[in-house]
Amino acid sequence: MxxxxxxxxxxxxxxxxxxxxxxxxxxxxxxxxxxxxxxxxxxxxxxxxxxxxxxxxxxxxxxxxxxxxxxxxxxxxxxxxxxxxxxxxxxxxxxxxxxxxxxxxxxxxxxxxxxxxxxxxxxxxxxxxxxxxxxxxxxxxxxxxxxxxxxxxxxxxxxxxxxxxxxxxxxxxxxxxxxxxxxxxxxxxxxxxxxxxxxxxxxxxxxxxxxxxxxxxxxxxxxxxxxxxxxxxxxxxxxxxxxxxxxxxxxxxxxxxxxxxxxxxxxxxxxxxxxxxxxxxxxxxxxxxxxxxxxxxxxxxxxxxxxxxxxxxxxxxxxxxxxxxxxxxxxxxxxxxxxxxxxxxxxxxxxxxxxxxxxxxxxxxxxxxxxxxxxxxxxxxxxxxxxxxxxxKDLIIRGGYNVYPREVEEVLYQHPDIVEVAVIGVPDERYGEEVAAVITARPGAEIAPEELRAWAKEQLSAYKVPHLIRFVDALPKGATGKIQKRALDWKALTTASG
Missing domain, CATH: 3.40.50.12780 (ANL, N-terminal domain)
Incomplete structure (x- = not known):
């Protein structure tokens, strides 16, 4: 045996x-x-x-x-x-x-x-x-x-x-x-x-x-x-x-x-x-x-x-x-x-x-x-x-349209100044949920949110483009190194960014 x-x-x-x-x-x-x-x-x-x-x-x-x-x-x-x-x-x-x-x-x-x-x-x-x-x-x-x-x-x-x-x-x-x-x-x-x-x-x-x-x-x-x-x-x-x-x-x-x-x-x-x-x-x-x-x-x-x-x-x-x-x-x-x-x-x-x-x-x-x-x-x-x-459970439904965070992340990872990114849904009165991106940028790089959105619109349908963008020094990770999206507190991120 x-x-x-x-x-x-x-x-x-x-x-x-x-x-x-x-x-x-x-x-x-x-x-x-x-x-x-x-x-x-x-x-x-x-x-x-x-x-x-x-x-x-x-x-x-x-x-x-x-x-x-x-x-x-x-x-x-x-x-x-x-x-x-x-x-x-x-x-x-x-x-x-x-x-x-x-x-x-x-x-x-x-x-x-x-x-x-x-x-x-x-x-x-x-x-x-x-x-x-x-x-x-x-x-x-x-x-x-x-x-x-x-x-x-x-x-x-x-x-x-x-x-x-x-x-x-x-x-x-x-x-x-x-x-x-x-x-x-x-x-x-x-x-x-x-x-x-x-x-x-x-x-x-x-x-x-x-x-x-x-x-x-x-x-x-x-x-x-x-x-x-x-x-x-x-x-x-x-x-x-x-x-x-x-x-x-x-x-x-x-x-x-x-x-x-x-x-x-x-x-x-x-x-x-x-x-x-x-x-x-x-x-x-x-x-x-x-x-x-x-x-x-x-x-x-x-x-x-x-x-x-x-x-x-x-x-x-x-x-x-x-x-x-x-x-x-x-x-x-x-x-x-x-x-x-x-x-x-x-x-x-x-x-x-x-x-x-x-x-x-x-x-x-x-x-x-x-x-x-x-x-x-x-x-x-x-x-x-x-x-x-x-x-x-990570699916974002924005204005009746399904947005898969991974698809958006795949596109954002192609940006030369982005090191890590997590795309999440944030409650929104108008659309039900809004697409948000939390990003770690390359050291020394400065990414303007409006320029990033314009860049993303060239590769994504408009409803998939992150309307909300925040930059952080590091994304929260679990024991294996997997990004922990549920640890992201959008209200806290918004407050921290002023």
């Missing part, structure tokens, strides 16, 4: 000295990773954790996260991962909702978690320098698990209500890793790398687990910083790197002499988490000589749904369905729409979640007949390529 750590244990037995992890100057072989995880699993067992118990892991991207993550899976625990910036109330909610048995926390994030552990009389294990496993006998054999057992419990961001725990099964995790190994043509000789947080589904399921399944190495950077990321690619001679659009954009705007010669080994960059502006894609390829391939997935689909291929890439598309995944686009009544028409995206396949933890009604609503209702708007072309138009 399977276990999430099975491939890591197999590689440690077959090629013990092969590199599994790199973090700066720290290099971990597969044997070292196995032994550390076995010791940590032994400590968890000595603390009373058993198969099926929930263990909360709050740690940044790095070897400590990986050791604790694998150690918990080794003994059959359900791993819950959270952002290291989580507050005490946020942690308390997840602990209470999930029935967490033990908290494992990075030392720099201890204060908030310690408060929760003390109030709930739960044990807390602190991770940090020299904090090695000190109790129990190392676990040498992974616990057998059923494929439909819950392996990971990831809580959604809660932008539309209280966070829900997404149950991803052993099968979800293993099948997704195998799918990405095949899709990316990963071999033991590859050297992967990412600056993504491993507590997020993209970094965890698509990056970490896929690399360990393939038996290759993965270089880890935390926190993400564009120069450090470029230096890691060059230093570790990475063959594949993964990130989100804001990361590629940040690297693109780094000054210096980074270029194709520095990244001769880099064969592929994998992007997800948000739509990638076509202008960023082409500019990145031109500067660094590397193709960025887009994919699409959600926490509820273990980060896997569609993916592009190097020989059949279509700008603006997130690719075709991954093996075993079915994609449909439906109208509000649930009828399947023909190619070319925009509707809500539905998914079905081996990567789709088991359900929401202890929420049968919400599970039934979002997972009817095995089809996951994503909340994303998209269209399929005649060849089955998916184009994500926007989040259904």
């Amino acid at each position: 399977p276990n999430v750590v099975g491939s890591t244990w197999a590689h440690a037995a077959a090629t013990p000295e092969a590199v599994a992890l790199r973090a700066g100057g720290d290099v971990w072989s597969y044997a070292r990773l196995r032994d550390a995880s076995a010791a940590f699993g032994g400590e968890l067992r000595a603390r009373g954790v058993r198969a099926g118990d929930r263990v909360l892991l709050v740690a940044p991207t790095g070897p400590d996260f990986v050791v604790a993550y694998l150690g918990a899976h080794l003994i059959g625990a359900v791993v819950i991962t959270m952002n290291t910036m989580a507050t005490a109330p946020e942690i308390d909610y997840v602990v209470g909702d999930s029935g967490t048995r033990l908290l494992v926390v990075w030392h720099e994030a201890q204060r908030a978690a310690q408060r929760v552990a003390d109030e709930r009389a739960l044990p807390l294990r602190v991770l940090g320098p020299e904090a090695v496993a000190g109790e129990g006998e190392p676990v040498s054999v992974p616990v057998d698990r059923d494929r439909q057992d819950t392996a990971v419990l990831l809580y959604t961001s809660g932008t539309t209500g209280r966070p829900k725990g997404v149950e991803l099964t052993v099968a979800n995790v293993l099948d997704t890793a195998r799918t990405f190994v095949e899709q990316l043509h990963l071999t033991a000789g590859d050297r992967c790398g990412t600056g993504l947080p491993l507590f997020h589904v993209f970094g965890q399921a698509a990056c970490l687990n896929s690399a360990l399944a393939a038996g290759c190495s993965i270089s880890l950077l935390s926190p993400f910083e564009p120069v450090a990321m470029l230096e890691m690619i060059r230093r570790d001679r990475l063959t594949l790197v993964a990130g989100v659009p804001t990361m590629w954009n940040a690297m693109l705007h780094v000054a210096g002499d980074f270029g194709p010669d520095d990244f001769a080994d880099l064969r592929l960059a994998s992007s997800g988490g948000a739509s990638l502006p076509g202008e960023v894609l082409s500019a990145f390829s031109e500067r660094f000589g590397c193709t960025i391939l887009e994919g699409y997935g959600l926490t509820e689909s273990t980060a896997a749904a569609t993916y592009s291929s190097p020989d059949q890439q279509r700008v603006g598309s997130v690719g075709r369905p991954l093996p075993g995944i079915a994609v449909e686009v439906r109208d509000p009544e649930g009828a399947v729409l023909p190619a070319g028409e925009v509707g809500e995206v539905y998914l079905r396949g081996p990567s789709v979640m088991k359900g929401y933890w202890n929420r049968p009604e919400e599970t039934a609503a979002d997972l009817a007949d095995g089809w996951l209702q994503t909340g994303d708007l998209g269209r399929l072309d005649g060849d089955g390529y998916l184009y994500i138009v926007d989040r259904a």
Whole structure:
């Protein structure tokens, strides 16, 4: 029977000295990773954790996260991962909702978690320098698990209500890793790398687990910083790197002499988490000589749904369905729409979640007949390529006309002085909603709003052109670097701008 750590244990037995992890100057072989995880699993067992118990892991991207993550899976625990910036109330909610048995926390994030552990009389294990496993006998054999057992419990961001725990099964995790190994043509000789947080589904399921399944190495950077990321690619001679659009954009705007010669080994960059502006894609390829391939997935689909291929890439598309995944686009009544028409995206396949933890009604609503209702708007072309138009909740209806923010953003990104942009809808008495753009400009650049609107009108219908424009030093971003539109307070921006 399977276990999430099975491939890591197999590689440690077959090629013990092969590199599994790199973090700066720290290099971990597969044997070292196995032994550390076995010791940590032994400590968890000595603390009373058993198969099926929930263990909360709050740690940044790095070897400590990986050791604790694998150690918990080794003994059959359900791993819950959270952002290291989580507050005490946020942690308390997840602990209470999930029935967490033990908290494992990075030392720099201890204060908030310690408060929760003390109030709930739960044990807390602190991770940090020299904090090695000190109790129990190392676990040498992974616990057998059923494929439909819950392996990971990831809580959604809660932008539309209280966070829900997404149950991803052993099968979800293993099948997704195998799918990405095949899709990316990963071999033991590859050297992967990412600056993504491993507590997020993209970094965890698509990056970490896929690399360990393939038996290759993965270089880890935390926190993400564009120069450090470029230096890691060059230093570790990475063959594949993964990130989100804001990361590629940040690297693109780094000054210096980074270029194709520095990244001769880099064969592929994998992007997800948000739509990638076509202008960023082409500019990145031109500067660094590397193709960025887009994919699409959600926490509820273990980060896997569609993916592009190097020989059949279509700008603006997130690719075709991954093996075993079915994609449909439906109208509000649930009828399947023909190619070319925009509707809500539905998914079905081996990567789709088991359900929401202890929420049968919400599970039934979002997972009817095995089809996951994503909340994303998209269209399929005649060849089955998916184009994500926007989040259904981000759609702007101006004077009865539908405005898709992503389409407007794609155009604005073509402006030479715009670095980042978020297009949102703002309540308006006349039109119902007005199109607004919040922009980060190139350092030293001065963009006159009226000139920008005139420029945009040459490429967009008049009702799509942002009537409201504000400039900011930086846009709010989440843990993965994804722009957080819901964190934009238009009234505050208007007041701040005078």
